Amino acid sequence: MTLPRAMIFTIITLCFEMAWYSVARAAAQPCTLKKAEFCRDTNQLVWSPGFDGEVKRFVGPHTGEFATLQRQVLASLGGPPDSPVEMLGYKAGGWLFSACEAHACSVKGALLLDYNHSIRGLAVFDFGTKGEKNPRLDLILRDPEDTKARDVLAAWANWTIAQDVFTYSGDYVAIKLTGITVLPAQRLKD
Numbered sequence: 001m002t003l004p005r006a007m008i009f010t011i012i013t014l015c016f017e018m019a020w021y022s023v024a025r026a027a028a029q030p031c032t033l034k035k036a037e038f039c040r041d042t043n044q045l046v047w048s049p050g051f052d053g054e055v056k057r058f059v060g061p062h063t064g065e066f067a068t069l070q071r072q073v074l075a076s077l078g079g080p081p082d083s084p085v086e087m088l089g090y091k092a093g094g095w096l097f098s099a100c101e102a103h104a105c106s107v108k109g110a111l112l113l114d115y116n117h118s119i120r121g122l123a124v125f126d127f128g129t130k131g132e133k134n135p136r137l138d139l140i141l142r143d144p145e146d147t148k149a150r151d152v153l154a155a156w157a158n159w160t161i162a163q164d165v166f167t168y169s170g171d172y173v174a175i176k177l178t179g180i181t182v183l184p185a186q187r188l189k190d
Helices: 005-028 033-038 042-046 051-059 069-077 147-167
Strands: 094-101 104-114 119-126 136-141 179-184
Touching (some): 033 094, 042 051, 042 094, 051 069, 051 119, 069 094, 069 104, 069 136, 104 147, 119 147, 136 147
Parallel strands (some): 136 179
Antiparallel strands (some): 094 104, 104 119
16 A cells, blocks of 8 residues: 555655754743853853853852953853763763853853753863963852862863863974862842
8 A cells, every 4th residue: 555645745845844844943942041041152151141140140259370360251251162972871861061251262161051950060271371281160159079070071171171282283292281279150230
């Protein structure tokens, strides 16, 4: 028994319509901190409404080497973006977003979200001044004793070192992480 051509055409048309509907529906979802799975990359998340306010409340008044950590985090996440990485099995899932600072890609940032889209940790990674080869990692963690979040963000920093070995000249390349500073999140209210 064979299906009539009109029925085959109708079935194929319905399949395409359903596929396009799901693509259009996903494209219509806004990229926000609470809907991070709809973000194409870190820049889209960073430019979403309310993102900078959430980061500022999370980081609080901590200071870094060159500015407040709020400014360093926002700058390090605001340049050339990476695609988000879904953290499957990481306490029932989560997301890792990373990028580097515009025009200074030796400064990098990462944002770790947990399964309910709240910030679990932020990282700022800096190679230091030219020729110093002293990469430092500042972590701001919701729970400073959260070893899994610290390990995920340290692994991300080590991966960026490995990538940069092939990207930058010898003046900027370090081969290992030399220091990690862990700071507690402030969780400031509006």
